Amino acid sequence: MARRILSGSLVLLVLLLAVNKADAQSKPTGKEFKDGWSTWANAKVGDWAEYQVGKEIKRRYEVVKVSGDVITWSEALTMNGKAEDPKEKKPAEWWKIKPLSGKVPPNLNPVWSVAEIKVDDLVLKCDVVSWMNGNLSNEVYFCKDVPCGGLVKFMMDGQATIWLANFGDKDSKAGKLKGSDPNAGRAANLPAFYATSGNVSVHKQTKGDTVSYYKRAVLEGGSREAKLTQTPCDAEGKPPADAKSEEIVIKAEEWLPAKSKPLARGEKVKVTAGEYSCDVYEVVEGSARTKVWLSAEGVVVKSETFDNGKLSSSTEVVRMSQR
Numbered sequence: 001m002a003r004r005i006l007s008g009s010l011v012l013l014v015l016l017l018a019v020n021k022a023d024a025q026s027k028p029t030g031k032e033f034k035d036g037w038s039t040w041a042n043a044k045v046g047d048w049a050e051y052q053v054g055k056e057i058k059r060r061y062e063v064v065k066v067s068g069d070v071i072t073w074s075e076a077l078t079m080n081g082k083a084e085d086p087k088e089k090k091p092a093e094w095w096k097i098k099p100l101s102g103k104v105p106p107n108l109n110p111v112w113s114v115a116e117i118k119v120d121d122l123v124l125k126c127d128v129v130s131w132m133n134g135n136l137s138n139e140v141y142f143c144k145d146v147p148c149g150g151l152v153k154f155m156m157d158g159q160a161t162i163w164l165a166n167f168g169d170k171d172s173k174a175g176k177l178k179g180s181d182p183n184a185g186r187a188a189n190l191p192a193f194y195a196t197s198g199n200v201s202v203h204k205q206t207k208g209d210t211v212s213y214y215k216r217a218v219l220e221g222g223s224r225e226a227k228l229t230q231t232p233c234d235a236e237g238k239p240p241a242d243a244k245s246e247e248i249v250i251k252a253e254e255w256l257p258a259k260s261k262p263l264a265r266g267e268k269v270k271v272t273a274g275e276y277s278c279d280v281y282e283v284v285e286g287s288a289r290t291k292v293w294l295s296a297e298g299v300v301v302k303s304e305t306f307d308n309g310k311l312s313s314s315t316e317v318v319r320m321s322q323r
Contacts, residue, residue, distance in 0.1 A: 025096065026095075033127045033129070034127065036095060038095075038097070038099060038150050039144060039148065039150040040148065041069075041095070042147075043066050043073075043094065044063060044066065044170075045064065046063060046169050046171075047062070047147035048061060048062040048148065048167060048175075049061050049146060049147050049148035049164065049166075049167040050164075050165045050166045050167065051100060051151070051165060052162070052165040053161070055181075057078070058077070058078040058079075058165060059075060059077055059078075060076040061073055061074070062074050062148075063147070064088055067091070069094055069095075071091065071094050072091040073088075073089055074086040075089060097149070099142075099149050099150075100154075105131065105133075110129045110131040111129070112129050113128045113129075114126065115128050117152070120178045122176060124141075124143040124145060125143060125145075126142060126152055128140070128141050136157055138154075138155065138156055139155040140153075140155070141155075146164060146167055147167055147169065151164065152164050156189065157189060157222075157223040158224075159188065163181075163182050165177060165179040166178075166179055188252065188255070190222065190224065190252050190255065190298065191296070191298025192296075193297040193298040193299050193322060194218055194223075194226035194228075195221045195222065196323050197218050197219060197220055198218060198323045199217070199321065199323060200215060200217045200218075200319075201215070201216050201299050201317055202216075202233065202236075202237040202317065203215075203300075203318065204317075204318050205313065205314075206314050206315070207313045208312075212232065213233050213235055213237075213318070214232055214233060215230070215232075215233040216229070219247070225249065226249075227248070228247070228248040228250065229246065230248055231244075231246075232244075236319070262280055263280045263282055264279070264280040265280075266278075267293065269301060271301050271302055271316040271317050271318070272317070272319075273316075273317040274320075276296070276301045278294055278302075279293075280293055280294075288306065288312070289305070289306050290305040291303065291306075297320075300315070300317075302314070302316045
């Protein structure tokens with residue numbers, strides 16, 4: 001089996017925050033994060049916290065009203081620098097407001113610990129819960145000094161996917177942090193498609209009048225490195241009996257978007273497999289220029305290669321399945 005390292009294009013994994021009512025539950029008796037407690041219990045009007053989700057999304061939460069255990073808060077979204085007006089949410093008892101990071105999965109044997117971390121000029125004393133989900137490590141940091149829940153950051157395989165950008169109260173509108181990126185200097189994780197073994201995409205390749213197909217299957221998934229096989233096949237993804245597979249290794253540090261910026265974001269592309277919202281990149285090798293449409297899953301759903309200005313080859317996804 002042949003082996004090579006693939007440099008491609010990456011779209012950032014984006015995890016959208018949602019603060020909603022949690023499933024019906026009783027008021028926690030303890031006052032620690034591991035007991036289900038959160039800093040919503042100490043909410044005061046004017047408390048606020050702002051979170052960064054990836055590079056392009058921010059969400060801000062602010063306490064609007066407190067009536068005993070019932071909290072009314074507002075949310076404001078900023079995407080690609082464009083801010084929406086704050087939206088007031090339906091009042092809820094503080095323990096029924098989900099933590100921004102979601103529920104800690106008790107079936108995955110979470111372990112609690114404590115840690116002090118420095119965020120900009122502040123040292124935060126944190127409660128940390130960690131667990132493994134398959135081969136992916138997860139960590140959530142909470143701090144009692146942070147309002148609106150207490151979340152400091154959510155980590156997957158050492159990569160912060162959600163982090164505290166700033167926080168304050170009615171008397172500190174400027175906040176206490178500078179919004180530094182905890183991932184600075186570190187390549188982003190590989191996108192979702194490569195995290196799970198068994199994910200498959202089938203591609204059509206056209207060179208002049210010649211049409212062929214190949215299938216890529218994730219052999220060993222991972223957020224920092226993934227192993228794939230690429231195998232000749234038909235349009236349905238079925239390889240011939242004598243097909244020989246090539247092994248491909250994809251590494252986060254060599255993934256193209258760690259080194260370059262997209263030409264466009266969120267461009268809608270229709271291919272045989274369906275319609276996808278893609279980031280668009282360009283790869284230049286000698287006289288050849290390849291335009292790449294990368295889906296949110298991290299799959300190159302379409303590409304066009306021009307040699308000396310003339311279209312020489314193209315690809316498109318005809319089938320894709322994820323576990």
